[in-house]
Amino acid sequence: MRNNREHRRELMQKxxxxxxxxxxxxxxxxxxxxFLLxxxxxxxxxxxxxPDDPIRxxxxxxxxxxxxxxxxxxAxxxxxxxxxxxxxxxxxxSQFWSDSGLRIIxxxxxxxxxxxxxxxxxxxxxYTRHHHLDSGLKQRLRERVLSQFGIGISGLCGLYCYFMILSSAWLEQEGISSWLIPSEVLDVNYGEGVKRFLTDKVELISIHRFDPEDVQFSDALVSSAVVTFRNSKRRHQDVVLSSGGSMYSPRRRRVVSIDDMDAAHKWTPMFSMEDPIVEGLPLGHYFKVSRGIASGNNSFFILSEDEVVERDLPKEFLQPILPPPRNLKETRIMEDGSNLKCRDRYYLLSCPLSLDEIKGRYASLYRYVVEGEKRKVNEGYNCSRRKPWYCCELRTAAPIYMTYMGRGGDGSDVFRFILNESASIVTNSYLMLYPRNEYKYCFSDAGIRSSVWRILNGIPKKRLTACGRSYGGGLFKIEPKELESLRVPELEDVLKPLQKSLFDQ
Ligand SMILES: C[S@@+](CC[C@H](N)C(=O)[O-])C[C@H]1O[C@@H](n2cnc3c(N)ncnc32)[C@H](O)[C@@H]1O
Structure with missing residues (x-):
C-alpha cells in the first residue's frame, strides 16, 4: 500500500x-x-x-x-x-520533506x-566496503569505537559497522535501533568486533536473516539481515533468530540465549539448528497444576508469627503459608517448618464463622475483623464476593511448589521447584503441583519425593522457558496449563501409577 506522497518519493528516488x-x-x-521492507x-x-512513548x-x-x-x-x-x-x-x-516534521542536515x-x-x-x-574508505577516516572510526566501547574493530569492516556502533551515542537508554545490513558480518572473521558490540554492549533483541536467494535490493547483490537491539544491557536475555520469508512471517524462528552467542563463532548455523524435541509424558500427566491462593488482601490475611502472637489470634483459623518467592531462600521445607527462619513464618487467616459467632467466642479475632472492615478490606474485589468476606478458599498443602515468574531467563533461578514436606500452602505468586490420584501414593515415600524434586529442578532452563512466555524487558512467566504441557520423560522411571485391579481395565 503506497500513499500518494510515498509514490512521489519513490519516483524521486528512481x-x-x-x-x-x-x-x-x-x-x-x-x-x-x-518501501514494503x-x-x-x-x-x-x-x-x-x-505505544504511549512519543517517537523521537x-x-x-x-x-x-x-x-x-x-x-x-x-505512527x-x-x-x-x-x-x-x-x-x-x-x-x-530536504525540499521534499520541507513541510513535514522531518529535518534533514x-x-x-x-x-x-x-x-x-x-x-x-x-x-x-x-555498505561501502573497507577498500573504498579513506585510511585516515577508517583509523579515526576504529579509534572512536575502541575508546567508546573498548572494542577493536577489524580494518576489513565496511562503513555500515561504524554506523551501527557509533550511532548508539545518539540513542537514549532503552531506545531501539534496527539496522538493515549485509548478513555476511554474522559469519566472517572481521565481524567479531561488531558481534562483540551486540552481545556485550547492548541488548540484542533479534536478527532476521533474509534467504540469500531472496535478494532485498534489486540493484545490489548482497544478502541482508535486520539486526535490532535496545540501548541497555541485561544479562541472560533471549534473542530471536529468524530467517527466510519476511520479518513478520519468517520461515524459521528460534530463541537462543545471548550466552550461547559467541562473537568468535559464525552465527548463521545458529539460525537453522533445531532444538531437540523432547518426547515423553507431560508434567500434567502426573500433576494437576494450580496457582496458589488469592487471599484478596495479603496485608490483612497473611500475618507473621509475631503478629499472630501480638494479636492473640486463635490457631484454628490460621494455616501456615510460605513467604513470597523473593524472600524464600530454602528450596526444601521440612515437615515442621523448622528450617524456616522465624521471620519467614507466616499464617493465612481464614474463618467460616459468622461475625456474631466470632464476637461471642473469639474477642481478639472479632477485633481484627472489625479493624479489617474499617480498613475497607471487605470491599476489595475478592472479599466482596465471599461469604463471609474473611473466609478464604480452602486449600490443602501440595508436595511441590514452583516459582513461575521473574526476570532472568535461561541461566537464572526464576523457575525454582520447592519440596514442601510441611502443611504450608502458598499464595498465587507460586504454582502448586498436586499429584494426580494414581500417583498420590508415591509421595508418601520420602525417597521418591526427593527424587521427583531433584528431577524437576534438573530440567534444563531452556526447556522450561520454551514452554512459558517472555515479555518485554526479560520478564518470563509460565502459566499452569503451560507447565502441565511440559514434557518430563525423566519422571517415568520414578513415578509409577498405582497398579489397578485387573477388573478395572
Ligand atoms: C544505503 S543508502 C540508504 C538510504 C535510505 N536510508 C534508504 O534506506 O533508502 C545510504 C545513504 O547514506 C548516505 N551516506 C553515505 N555516507 C554517509 C555519511 N558519512 N553520512 C551521512 N550519509 C551518508 C548515502 O549518500 C546514501 O544516500
Missing part, C-alpha cells in the same frame, strides 16, 4: 539513482530500501515499543527518507532528524556531535 553510475553508488553505498521493519520495531526518530544516512515515510504510515512522530552526505540526494530530499554523520538523544533509529547504512 530518478536520482538513474543519474548515478553503479560505481558512484557503490562507493557511497547508495542502495535504497524498498521499510514498512515491515517499522511494524516490527513498533511492536517492541510502548533518527536516520543517520537518510537518502530520500524511506524509513520516515514508512514510520509516519503507522505519530514527535521529532525526526536525518543526515545525508551527498548533495545529490540531500537537496531534493547536509553533512557527514561521523562529523556530527550527538546533540539530542533519540529513542528510535532505523537505518539502511551505506
Amino acid at each position: 530518478e536520482l539513482d538513474s543519474c548515478k553510475s553503479d560505481r558512484e553508488r557503490n562507493i557511497l553505498g547508495q542502495y535504497s530500501t524498498p 521499510a514498512c515491515d521493519i517499522v511494524k516490527y520495531v513498533l511492536s517492541l515499543r510502548n 526518530f533518527l536516520e543517520p544516512s537518510i537518502g530520500t527518507g524511506v524509513f520516515y515515510s514508512a514510520l509516519t504510515e503507522y 505519530d512522530v514527535q521529532e525526526a532528524l536525518g543526515f545525508e552526505i551527498d548533495a545529490h540526494y540531500y537537496r531534493p530530499s 547536509h553533512g557527514d554523520f561521523f562529523e556530527q556531535m550527538p546533540r539530542s538523544r533519540f529513542n528510535l533509529i532505523l537505518a539502511n547504512p551505506p
Whole structure:
C-alpha cells in the first residue's frame, strides 16, 4: 500500500539513482530500501515499543527518507532528524520533506556531535566496503569505537559497522535501533568486533536473516539481515533468530540465549539448528497444576508469627503459608517448618464463622475483623464476593511448589521447584503441583519425593522457558496449563501409577 506522497518519493528516488553510475553508488553505498521492507521493519520495531512513548526518530544516512515515510504510515512522530552526505540526494530530499516534521542536515554523520538523544533509529547504512574508505577516516572510526566501547574493530569492516556502533551515542537508554545490513558480518572473521558490540554492549533483541536467494535490493547483490537491539544491557536475555520469508512471517524462528552467542563463532548455523524435541509424558500427566491462593488482601490475611502472637489470634483459623518467592531462600521445607527462619513464618487467616459467632467466642479475632472492615478490606474485589468476606478458599498443602515468574531467563533461578514436606500452602505468586490420584501414593515415600524434586529442578532452563512466555524487558512467566504441557520423560522411571485391579481395565 503506497500513499500518494510515498509514490512521489519513490519516483524521486528512481530518478536520482538513474543519474548515478553503479560505481558512484557503490562507493557511497547508495542502495535504497524498498518501501514494503521499510514498512515491515517499522511494524516490527513498533511492536517492541510502548505505544504511549512519543517517537523521537533518527536516520543517520537518510537518502530520500524511506524509513520516515514508512514510520509516519503507522505512527505519530514527535521529532525526526536525518543526515545525508551527498548533495545529490540531500537537496531534493530536504525540499521534499520541507513541510513535514522531518529535518534533514547536509553533512557527514561521523562529523556530527550527538546533540539530542533519540529513542528510535532505523537505518539502511551505506555498505561501502573497507577498500573504498579513506585510511585516515577508517583509523579515526576504529579509534572512536575502541575508546567508546573498548572494542577493536577489524580494518576489513565496511562503513555500515561504524554506523551501527557509533550511532548508539545518539540513542537514549532503552531506545531501539534496527539496522538493515549485509548478513555476511554474522559469519566472517572481521565481524567479531561488531558481534562483540551486540552481545556485550547492548541488548540484542533479534536478527532476521533474509534467504540469500531472496535478494532485498534489486540493484545490489548482497544478502541482508535486520539486526535490532535496545540501548541497555541485561544479562541472560533471549534473542530471536529468524530467517527466510519476511520479518513478520519468517520461515524459521528460534530463541537462543545471548550466552550461547559467541562473537568468535559464525552465527548463521545458529539460525537453522533445531532444538531437540523432547518426547515423553507431560508434567500434567502426573500433576494437576494450580496457582496458589488469592487471599484478596495479603496485608490483612497473611500475618507473621509475631503478629499472630501480638494479636492473640486463635490457631484454628490460621494455616501456615510460605513467604513470597523473593524472600524464600530454602528450596526444601521440612515437615515442621523448622528450617524456616522465624521471620519467614507466616499464617493465612481464614474463618467460616459468622461475625456474631466470632464476637461471642473469639474477642481478639472479632477485633481484627472489625479493624479489617474499617480498613475497607471487605470491599476489595475478592472479599466482596465471599461469604463471609474473611473466609478464604480452602486449600490443602501440595508436595511441590514452583516459582513461575521473574526476570532472568535461561541461566537464572526464576523457575525454582520447592519440596514442601510441611502443611504450608502458598499464595498465587507460586504454582502448586498436586499429584494426580494414581500417583498420590508415591509421595508418601520420602525417597521418591526427593527424587521427583531433584528431577524437576534438573530440567534444563531452556526447556522450561520454551514452554512459558517472555515479555518485554526479560520478564518470563509460565502459566499452569503451560507447565502441565511440559514434557518430563525423566519422571517415568520414578513415578509409577498405582497398579489397578485387573477388573478395572
Ligand atoms: C544505503 S543508502 C540508504 C538510504 C535510505 N536510508 C534508504 O534506506 O533508502 C545510504 C545513504 O547514506 C548516505 N551516506 C553515505 N555516507 C554517509 C555519511 N558519512 N553520512 C551521512 N550519509 C551518508 C548515502 O549518500 C546514501 O544516500
